[in-house]
Amino acid sequence: MDTAQLLQPEAEMDAADAGAFVAGAIAGDSGAFEQLYRQFSPRIYGLCLRMTGQREAAEDCTQESFIAAWKALPRFEQRSRFSTWLHRIAVHTVLSRRRGLRNLYEIAEPATGLPEVSDPGSGSPPLDIEQAIANLPDGARHVLVLVGIYGYSHAEAAASLGIAEGTCKAQLHRARSLLTAALGLEEK
């Protein structure tokens, strides 16, 4: 399944409603663009929230994505659906922002997944799945979000993330294993 197929409900909106708003926004109508924001911001915010694992970062990335989209709209050639195009902008935004933060603050990626929170033997209750996803190491979380939740193919996710397809598959396996442990899904 490719991203365009995944976004089918939005694709229908693209054709029926968003098309006119896209055309208006391309022509410089900020009111039309606001309608696009109303329509697509939940999907973009959801993607950003899950990729960053942080609410404030997700809000910033969502805003930056829509601002970047507004600036780029005159060059949007409609070869892909607007929603797919917007998705690509959001993924680029999250990755660039994260790379910038890493350069500035030397953020260290956890060496192993789910530290402090996933100890099945500790007697603590299993984590909520959203929290467990947020606690995944960045590489594993990005792949899980794109492939496991938003339906990207491994090839699409690997291309978006700048990694090999094999690495993508390995990260997904890693993410699933860590989530299974964190959620207490393994049989004892």
Added chain:
Amino acid sequence: MTEPARNSLDAQLAKLPRDISPPRNLWPGIARSIERGGLRGAHRRQPMAWAAAAAVAGACLASALTWAVLHGRPVAPIAPIMAAQPSYGDVTTARYVAARNSLEHAFQQRLPLLDPATRAKVEASLATIRKAHEDIRQALIAAPASPVLEQLWESTWQDEFDLYEHVVQATQPTMTRT
């Protein structure tokens, strides 16, 4: 991971909503930025294109500089790792990335073999290429479907690949005549 655990996890993932409304209205901030931005589109294309072109020019210069610095050093016949080099058509293929990772590993091992001055120039070139790569990635945020930018982005990967290749070749142990 057991099959029931996998199925249970899949079921939970499938139930997750893809849409999550932002906790606050983000539109006013977007609108302010749009209003401040003024002209857009064609008027912005040129600076962005120039920025990307400048980034690529920098990367090419860095690559050429590395070649010039390393030129003249004894170069052995191409090693097996070079023979396995894939076509550069698609930098996202697993084959390409695997070859690139292998070459980068060899590069990291060989870098200490260079004299300090050469090494410093190589490291500076690599930093320039990576900066160009990041600049183009930023430009891709503004124009994610731009085939020109995609091509430029790939070319910086190629420059990095070339730099690794130059260093690995230049530090090959010379063959002994028998």
